[in-house]
Amino acid sequence: MTIDTVELAAKTPDQPQPWDELGLKEDEYQRIRDILGRRPTNAELAMYSVMWSEHCSYKSSKVHLRQFGEKAPASDALLVGMGQNAGVVDIGHGYAVTFKIESHNHPSYVEPYQGAATGVGGIVRDILAMGARPVAVMDSLRFGPLEADDTHRVLPGVVAGVGGYGNCLGLPNIGGEVVFDPSYAANPLVNALCVGVMKHEDIHLANATGVGNKVVLFGARTGGDGIGGASILASESFDDSKPSKRPAVQVGDPFMEKVLIECCLELFEAQVVEAIQDLGAAGISCATSELASNGDGGMYVQLEKVLLRDPSLTPGEIMMSESQERMMGIVTPENLDAFLAITARWDVETAVIGEVTDTGRLIIDWHGETIVDVDPRTVAHDGPVYERPFERPAWQDELQAAGPDSLPRPSGGEELRDTLLRLLASPNLASKAWITDQYDRYVLGNTVLAQPEDAGVLRIDESTGLGVAIATDGNGRYAKLDPYTGAQLALAEAYRNVATTGARPLAVTDGLNFGSPEDPAVMWQFAEAIRGLADGCQALGTPVTGGNVSLYNQTGGTAILPTAIVGVLGVLDDVARRTPQGFRTSGQVIYLLGETRDEFGGSEWAWAEHGHLGGLPPSVDLAAERELADILVNASRDGLIDAAHDLSDGGLAIALTESVLRYGVGARVWVPDGLDPFVFLFSESQARAIVAVPRSEEVRFTDMCSARRFAHQRIGVVDDGGVLDVQGLFAVPLDQLRTAHESTLSSAFEA
Amino acid sequence: MRIGVVTFPGSLDDRDAARAVRVAGGEAVALWHGDADLHGVDAVVLPGGFSYGDYLRCGAIARFAPVMEPLIDAARGGLPVLGICNGFQVLCESHLLPGALIRNDHRKFVCRDQPLRVESTTTAWTSGYAAAQEIVIPLKNGEGGYVADQRTLDELEGEGRVVVRYLGDNPNGSYRDIAGITNARGNVVGLMPHPEHAVESLTGPSTDGLGFFTSVLEGLVRA
Numbered sequence: 001m002t003i004d005t006v007e008l009a010a011k012t013p014d015q016p017q018p019w020d021e022l023g024l025k026e027d028e029y030q031r032i033r034d035i036l037g038r039r040p041t042n043a044e045l046a047m048y049s050v051m052w053s054e055h056c057s058y059k060s061s062k063v064h065l066r067q068f069g070e071k072a073p074a075s076d077a078l079l080v081g082m083g084q085n086a087g088v089v090d091i092g093h094g095y096a097v098t099f100k101i102e103s104h105n106h107p108s109y110v111e112p113y114q115g116a117a118t119g120v121g122g123i124v125r126d127i128l129a130m131g132a133r134p135v136a137v138m139d140s141l142r143f144g145p146l147e148a149d150d151t152h153r154v155l156p157g158v159v160a161g162v163g164g165y166g167n168c169l170g171l172p173n174i175g176g177e178v179v180f181d182p183s184y185a186a187n188p189l190v191n192a193l194c195v196g197v198m199k200h201e202d203i204h205l206a207n208a209t210g211v212g213n214k215v216v217l218f219g220a221r222t223g224g225d226g227i228g229g230a231s232i233l234a235s236e237s238f239d240d241s242k243p244s245k246r247p248a249v250q251v252g253d254p255f256m257e258k259v260l261i262e263c264c265l266e267l268f269e270a271q272v273v274e275a276i277q278d279l280g281a282a283g284i285s286c287a288t289s290e291l292a293s294n295g296d297g298g299m300y301v302q303l304e305k306v307l308l309r310d311p312s313l314t315p316g317e318i319m320m321s322e323s324q325e326r327m328m329g330i331v332t333p334e335n336l337d338a339f340l341a342i343t344a345r346w347d348v349e350t351a352v353i354g355e356v357t358d359t360g361r362l363i364i365d366w367h368g369e370t371i372v373d374v375d376p377r378t379v380a381h382d383g384p385v386y387e388r389p390f391e392r393p394a395w396q397d398e399l400q401a402a403g404p405d406s407l408p409r410p411s412g413g414e415e416l417r418d419t420l421l422r423l424l425a426s427p428n429l430a431s432k433a434w435i436t437d438q439y440d441r442y443v444l445g446n447t448v449l450a451q452p453e454d455a456g457v458l459r460i461d462e463s464t465g466l467g468v469a470i471a472t473d474g475n476g477r478y479a480k481l482d483p484y485t486g487a488q489l490a491l492a493e494a495y496r497n498v499a500t501t502g503a504r505p506l507a508v509t510d511g512l513n514f515g516s517p518e519d520p521a522v523m524w525q526f527a528e529a530i531r532g533l534a535d536g537c538q539a540l541g542t543p544v545t546g547g548n549v550s551l552y553n554q555t556g557g558t559a560i561l562p563t564a565i566v567g568v569l570g571v572l573d574d575v576a577r578r579t580p581q582g583f584r585t586s587g588q589v590i591y592l593l594g595e596t597r598d599e600f601g602g603s604e605w606a607w608a609e610h611g612h613l614g615g616l617p618p619s620v621d622l623a624a625e626r627e628l629a630d631i632l633v634n635a636s637r638d639g640l641i642d643a644a645h646d647l648s649d650g651g652l653a654i655a656l657t658e659s660v661l662r663y664g665v666g667a668r669v670w671v672p673d674g675l676d677p678f679v680f681l682f683s684e685s686q687a688r689a690i691v692a693v694p695r696s697e698e699v700r701f702t703d704m705c706s707a708r709r710f711a712h713q714r715i716g717v718v719d720d721g722g723v724l725d726v727q728g729l730f731a732v733p734l735d736q737l738r739t740a741h742e743s744t745l746s747s748a749f750e751a
Numbered sequence: 752m753r754i755g756v757v758t759f760p761g762s763l764d765d766r767d768a769a770r771a772v773r774v775a776g777g778e779a780v781a782l783w784h785g786d787a788d789l790h791g792v793d794a795v796v797l798p799g800g801f802s803y804g805d806y807l808r809c810g811a812i813a814r815f816a817p818v819m820e821p822l823i824d825a826a827r828g829g830l831p832v833l834g835i836c837n838g839f840q841v842l843c844e845s846h847l848l849p850g851a852l853i854r855n856d857h858r859k860f861v862c863r864d865q866p867l868r869v870e871s872t873t874t875a876w877t878s879g880y881a882a883a884q885e886i887v888i889p890l891k892n893g894e895g896g897y898v899a900d901q902r903t904l905d906e907l908e909g910e911g912r913v914v915v916r917y918l919g920d921n922p923n924g925s926y927r928d929i930a931g932i933t934n935a936r937g938n939v940v941g942l943m944p945h946p947e948h949a950v951e952s953l954t955g956p957s958t959d960g961l962g963f964f965t966s967v968l969e970g971l972v973r974a
Contacts, residue, residue, distance in 0.1 A: 258801070445771075445947070446954060459953065
C-alpha cells in the first residue's frame with residue numbers, strides 16, 4: 001500500500017481524487033485545495049469530506065440556527081450554551097443538568113436495531129463528555145403507517161434497539177412519543193434524548209489545552225464499521241440506484257459503553273483528565289479537529305498507535321471510522337499513570353496517540369510520514385455555509401384553504417361514543433405500552449414519573465428532593481399546515497407537559513427533522529420552524545441549549561412532514577410534590593383550564609376519521625401557556641391538585657380517558673353550557689389542562705385561577721363507578737375503554 | 752449489620768440494591784468483582800444487570816469472577832445471599848441454586864409492575880412476609896424464563912423451596928409460574944423480580960420489596 005503523504009500530495013497536484021464519492025461538491029473540493037495550497041492527501045480529503053458534510057457542518061442550517069443565540073431570552077440558568085457537546089443548566093443546590101436530543105434517522109431505516117441502539121449510545125456519550133453522569137433517556141419516534149409491511153420491519157427493530165442498548169446501560173427510559181404517518185414510511189425518525197447530572201464544579205468542556213498534554217484514545221478498538229456514516233447516510237436522500245449502505249451503519253456494544261461510563265466518571269472524580277470528547281460522527285477526524293480548534297489550536301497525532309480491530313484499515317479509514325464506544329481524553333503527563341490505572345481497573349483498552357501543541361496545526365503521522373497537516377479550524381469550524389434559497393411553496397395556500405369545516409361531525413351520544421372508541425384505538429392515540437414495556441424505567445431508582453405520564457420526572461438529590469421533569473413533543477401535521485406556528489405548538493406542548501407535573505420549565509433542546517434542504521419549499525419550512533421556535537423560546541423565557549438538525553429525510557421527491565421535536569427541561573424543588581396524570585380519589589372535582597374553541601385543523605380527529613389534513617393548526621397563545629404553567633406549578637407546590645393532564649392530540653375526551661384508566665377509577669362529566677359537545681370533547685385548542693381538585697382545596701384553587709383571570713370550568717367529578725359517564729350523552733365502562741386503548745399495538749405486532 | 756453488594760462490570764442495579772439496604776436500616780458495603788474478599792459482610796446481594804455483557808450466557812462469566820470464590824464457600828456455609836435478576840442467573844450458573852433462566856417465551860424484554868405471591872416465609876430473605884402474602888414489585892428482564900427438569904421442579908415444590916410465584920399472566924414463560932427459589936438451607940434466594948425497586952413510595956409501584964431486606968437484617972440481629 002502506498003501512503004499518500006503531504007509530501008507526495010505537494011508533488012502530484014493533478015492526481016485525480018474521489019471527492020465526489022465522498023459527498024463533496026466541486027467548489028468545496030476546490031476550497032480545500034485553496035486552504036491547503038495543494039491537493040489534500042487522501043486522509044485529509046476523508047477528514048474534510050466528513051467534517052464538511054451536512055451532518056457535521058450544519059452548512060445548510062447554520063444561517064438559520066443563529067437565531068437561537070440572537071433571540072435567546074436572558075436566563076440565569078444557562079451554564080453552558082450551544083456549541084459544546086451539550087448545554088448545561090443550573091437547577092440549584094450546586095447541581096447542573098445537561099440534556100440533548102440527537103437523531104439517528106437514516107441508520108435506523110437501513111438497519112433498525114443497530115441504528116437505534118447506536119443513536120442512544122451516541123447521545124449518552126455526548127452527555128458523559130460534559131462530565132455528567134447520564135441518568136435517563138427518552139426516545140421520540142416516527143414511523144410509516146402502522147399497517148404497512150415495512151413498519152413491521154422497522155418499528156420492532158428500532159424499539160428493540162433503543163431498549164437493548166438503554167436497558168444494558170442501566171439508564172431508565174422515562175418518556176418520549178411515537179407517531180405514525182405515511183410520510184415517515186421510508187424515512188423513520190429516531191431521536192434520542194439523554195439527560196445527565198453533575199455538580200457545577202464538575203463541568204468539563206471539550207477543549208485540548210496545555211501544550212505537552214497527552215491525547216489518549218480509550219474504549220473500544222477502531223474497526224471498519226460506520227465509515228462515512230455522517231457524509232453518506234445522513235447527508236443525502238436515499239436513492240435505489242446506489243449500492244447498499246448497510247456497512248455505513250455502526251454496530252454498538254452497550255456493555256462496553258456501560259464500562260466506559262463508569263470508567264469516565266471515575267476519571268473525572270479522580271481529576272486526572274482535563275477534557276473528554278466522545279467519538280461519534282466522523283470519529284477521530286472530528287474529535288481531533290474539534291478538540292484542537294477549541295483549545296490551544298495544535299495537536300500532533302501518531303495514527304499508527306490507534307488500537308485496531310482490523311489491521312488492514314487504511315489511515316483514511318481509521319480517521320473516518322465511526323466505531324462506537326470510544327472516547328478521546330486530554331491528560332497531563334503527571335496524571336497519565338493515574339489515568340491508565342483507572343482505565344486498567346475497568347479493563348478499558350487505552351492508547352496514548354499524541355499530544356497538544358501550540359503550532360496551530362493538526363499534524364497526523366502514519367509510521368513517521370505526515371499524512372495530515374491542516375489548520376484544525378478549517379476542518380471543524382470554517383466549513384462551507386450555504387444560504388440555500390427558500391420559498392413558501394405554491395401549495396401552502398391551497399392546503400390552508402382546505403380546512404376541516406366541511407367534514408361531517410358526529411352528533412348525538414352514540415356517534416360521539418363511537419368516535420371516542422375509534423380514536424382511542426387509532427395508532428397515534430392508542431396506548432404505547434407495547435413499546436414502553438420493553439424499556440426499563442426503574443433502574444437507578446430515581447424515576448418518579450415515566451411514560452405514559454405527561455413528562456418523565458427524576459429525583460436528582462435524595463437529601464433535598466430536588467428533581468427534574470422532561471418532555472418531548474412535536475406535531476408534524478401542525479407544522480405542515482404552518483411551520484412557524486407548528487414549531488411553537490411543539491414547544492408549547494412540551495412546556496405544558498413539564499408544568500403539568502409541577503415542574504418549572506427552564507430550558508429547551510430541539511431535534512429538527514426535515515426533508516432535503518436543496519428543495520426551496522423544505523428550506524422554507526425549516527426557516528419558518530426555526531424562526532417560530534426561536535421566537536417562542538424568547539416569549540417563554542426558555543433558551544435553546546443545543547440540539548440536532550437532520551436533513552434529507554426524504555425518499556424521491558417526497559419529504560417527511562416538517563418535524564421539529566422539542567424537549568423541555570423543568571425543575572421541581574421537591575419532587576415529592578409532583579402531580580401525576582391519573583385520577584385516583586373518588587369525590588375530587590375535575591376542572592378544565594383554558595379556553596376551548598372550534599379548532600380541528602391538523603387534528604387527530606380529522607386525520608384518523610377522515611384522512612384529512614388541511615386548514616390552520618390551533619392558534620398558539622404563549623402568554624396563556626405561561627399563565628397556565630404558573631397555575632399548575634403553584635397548585636402542585638401548594639397541594640391544591642392531586643392530578644393533572646395536559647390536553648393535546650385528540651382533545652379532552654382522550655385526556656379524560658387516560659386519566660381514569662391510569663388507576664382504574666370512573667368519572668362523571670358534563671358539557672358546559674353553550675359549548676358544542678363535539679367541540680368540547682375533541683377540539684385541540686391549546687393552553688389547556690384538566691386537573692383533579694380535592695374538595696377541601698376547591699375554593700383556594702378557583703380563587704387562584706380567578707385572580708389570574710384564567711378560564712376554569714368545573715366539568716366533572718371523579719367517582720369509583722368504573723365508568724366514564726359524559727352526562728346526557730354516553731357512558732362507557734372502563735373495560736371497554738381499556739380494550740380499545742390497549743389492543744392496537746399489541747395486536748398489530750403480536751399477530 | 753453490613754450487607755455487601757457486588758459490582759461486576761455491567762452490573763446496573765447495584766446502586767439501587769445498596770439504597771434498599773440503607774432504607775431497610777442496614778449498612779451497604781460495595782464489593783468489587785475482582786477482589787476475592789467479602790470484607791466480613793453479614794450477607795450479600797448479587798444485583799441485576801448484564802454482568803460481563805451477558806456474553807456466552809447470562810451470568811456464565813460472572814460465576815468465575817474472583818469474588819465468587821469466597822462467596823460460593825460462604826453461601827454453602829450459611830451466609831445469606833440474594834441474587835436479583837442477573838444475580839439469580841449467576842447463582843444458577845454457580846450451582847448454588849438449581850435450574851436455569853432462559854430467554855422470555857415472547858422473546859422481548861419486559862418491564863412491568865408484577866403481582867406475586869410469597870410462597871415461602873422460612874428463608875433468610877422472606878421471613879418478614881406473611882404466608883401467601885400478595886405483593887407487587889417491578890419485573891424487568893429479557894431472559895427471565897425459569898426452567899428445570901420435572902424432578903427438580905417437583906423437589907422444589909415438595910420441599911417448599913419455591914419462594915415467590917407470578918400471579919396473573921405468566922410474564923416470561925417460567926415453569927410453574929416460578930419467580931424465585933431458595934436452596935435447601937433457605938439462606939440463598941434467587942429472584943427474577945426486583946424488590947430493590949419497590950422500597951420507596953416515591954419511586955416504586957409499592958414498598959412491598961422492602962421486606963426482603965428487613966427480613967435478612969432482622970434475622971441477623973436475632974442470630
